[in-house]
Amino acid sequence: xxxxxxxxxxxxxxxxxxxxxxxxxxxxxxxxxxxxxxxxxxxxxxxxxxxxxxxxxxxxxxxxxxxxxxxxxxxxxxxxxxxxxxxxxxxxxxxxxxxxxxxxxxxxxxxxxxxxxxxxxxxxxxxxxxxxxxxxxxxxxxxxxxxxxxxxxxxxxxxxxxxxxxxxxxxxxxxxxxxxxxxxxxxxxxxx
Amino acid sequence: xxxxxxxxxxxxxxxxxxxxxxxxxxxxxxxxxxxxxxxxxxxxxxxxxxxxxxxxxxxxxxxxxxxxxxxxxxxxxxxxxxxxxxxxxxxxxxxxxxxxxxxxxxxxxxxxxxxxxxxxxxxxxxxxxxxxxxxxxxxxxxxxxxxxxxxxxxxxxxxxxxxxxxxxxxxxxxxxxxxxxxxxxxxxxxxxxxxxxxxxxxxxxxxxxxxxxxxxxxxxxxxxxxxxxxxxxxxxxxxxxxxxxxxxxxxxxxxxxxxxxxxxxxxxxxxxxxxxxxxxxxxxxxxxxxxxxxx
Numbered sequence: 490x491x492x493x494x495x496x497x498x499x500x501x502x503x504x505x506x507x508x509x510x511x512x513x514x515x516x517x518x519x520x521x522x523x524x525x526x527x528x529x530x531x532x533x534x535x536x537x538x539x540x541x542x543x544x545x546x547x548x549x550x551x552x553x554x555x556x557x558x559x560x561x562x563x564x565x566x567x568x569x570x571x572x573x574x575x576x577x578x579x580x581x582x583x584x585x586x587x588x589x590x591x592x593x594x595x596x597x598x599x600x601x602x603x604x605x606x607x608x609x610x611x612x613x614x615x616x617x618x619x620x621x622x623x624x625x626x627x628x629x630x631x632x633x634x635x636x637x638x639x640x641x642x643x644x645x646x647x648x649x650x651x652x653x654x655x656x657x658x659x660x661x662x663x664x665x666x667x668x669x670x671x672x673x674x675x676x677x678x679x680x681x
Numbered sequence: 682x683x684x685x686x687x688x689x690x691x692x693x694x695x696x697x698x699x700x701x702x703x704x705x706x707x708x709x710x711x712x713x714x715x716x717x718x719x720x721x722x723x724x725x726x727x728x729x730x731x732x733x734x735x736x737x738x739x740x741x742x743x744x745x746x747x748x749x750x751x752x753x754x755x756x757x758x759x760x761x762x763x764x765x766x767x768x769x770x771x772x773x774x775x776x777x778x779x780x781x782x783x784x785x786x787x788x789x790x791x792x793x794x795x796x797x798x799x800x801x802x803x804x805x806x807x808x809x810x811x812x813x814x815x816x817x818x819x820x821x822x823x824x825x826x827x828x829x830x831x832x833x834x835x836x837x838x839x840x841x842x843x844x845x846x847x848x849x850x851x852x853x854x855x856x857x858x859x860x861x862x863x864x865x866x867x868x869x870x871x872x873x874x875x876x877x878x879x880x881x882x883x884x885x886x887x888x889x890x891x892x893x894x895x896x897x898x899x900x901x902x903x904x905x906x907x908x909x910x911x912x913x914x915x916x917x918x919x920x921x922x923x924x925x926x927x928x929x930x931x932x933x934x935x936x937x938x939x940x941x942x943x944x945x946x947x948x949x950x951x952x953x954x955x956x957x958x959x960x961x962x963x964x965x966x967x968x969x970x971x972x973x974x975x976x
Binding site (some may be wrong): 503509541548549552600606607612627667 | 683684685686687688690691694695697698699700701702717718719720721722723757758759776779780781782804805806934935938939
């Protein structure tokens with residue numbers, strides 16, 4: 490492929506839909522790597538924080554001292570993509586909670602904002618920069634209830650922000666890794 | 682924008698988000714909070730853990746809705762609850778209460794000895810137990826969005842869960858390598874829906890997540906099941922029947938995440954206190970074997 494540069498993309502492998510992201514990364518011809526130890530971050534060009542249980546992931550991030558290494562990774566200007574729980578993890582602020590996590594992105598996120606599993610849904614969503622809609626799968630999903638000045642909003646559902654970008658961070662409330670559609674991941678790779 | 686709820690993707694996806702995690706049995710909000718703090722990905726709200734159900738005897742039913750509600754209000758992680766095999770109304774009640782997942786479970790006394798629930802009819806997703814690929818495929822055919830081994834619940838003995846996990850894996854591998862013209866006979870022999878087997882053959886794996894359950898009592902047990910290819914683990918009696926539930930819960934979560942880090946598992950296993958007392962399977966009377974419930 491002309492101009493194609495293979496990237497090494499890590500997926501935080503503490504819990505959640507890790508393999509689904511790895512498969513999509515490989516489908517785009519890049520190199521996927523499961524990250525279980527902080528020192529592995531040195532080996533990758535970009536990091537995906539997958540969907541899963543954000544409470545569980547946060548505890549494991551603390552327990553295995555991932556907090557600072559991921560913040561350092563970000564300060565080196567390397568891109569990060571958070572889906573669902575991953576979006577909760579990168580937020581500066583969590584609604585109705587004093588818990589914060591990595592505090593990397595200027596957004597305030599509401600957890601389980603659409604309700605419990607019975608309210609989980611899929612919908613065809615228009616996304617900024619994509620000519621065709623995207624099948625967005627929301628599972629006990631969070632949304633963004635406020636954003637800082639330089640955050641670009643990429644998608645909304647019922648006036649709630651469900652995808653956004655700030656500098657080298659991309660987030661979505663929904664799960665592109667549960668579909669066959671790699672356009673969202675491609676958007677992440679284009680940030681490299 | 683129109684939205685679709687209760688789709689296959691949404692139901693199966695919920696289980697995919699639980700992968701690599703531990704789902705813990707709890708009987709009240711206090712235990713649920715301990716489970717959440719230790720890093721559980723979900724809790725199963727019950728009236729009694731399986732080993733107490735064994736001890737109590739009698740008919741085991743869906744938990745008192747007050748317990749389920751108390752647990753739902755106590756934590757932010759997903760809450761599962763058990764309905765009896767084939768008990769349409771227990772399942773509908775749990776769905777109406779808004780539980781995140783229903784376990785159509787052999788731990789409770791079956792309500793129907795012939796028919797399992799038609800799980801595709803529900804918005805809430807279901808997990809079901811299986812001992813082999815035939816059973817797994819039948820449950821998928823009925824709409825289960827997640828599987829688990831049956832194991833032998835409430836025994837603290839891992840042997841049956843190992844047997845069931847190995848069996849399903851071996852049968853999946855066999856189907857994957859079969860030629861197309863052998864598949865229908867395999868479906869007949871397993872008692873499995875042909876379409877489900879075809880899907881497995883094409884993708885090389887089960888179409889839903891498969892957790893380990895039924896007898897996991899220690900961090901090493903949890904890691905063993907992950908090593909054997911489980912997507913995650915359910916721990917029933919193992920945590921709150923141990924000497925030190927907080928420590929046990931946290932150690933089992935860590936051992937599941939880092940199942941091939943043996944130094945860590947060794948470290949975690951030190952100073953845990955006593956695990957639950959186990960039961961030798963051959964000492965169980967035939968009628969006390971929960972795994973024989975359902976088909």
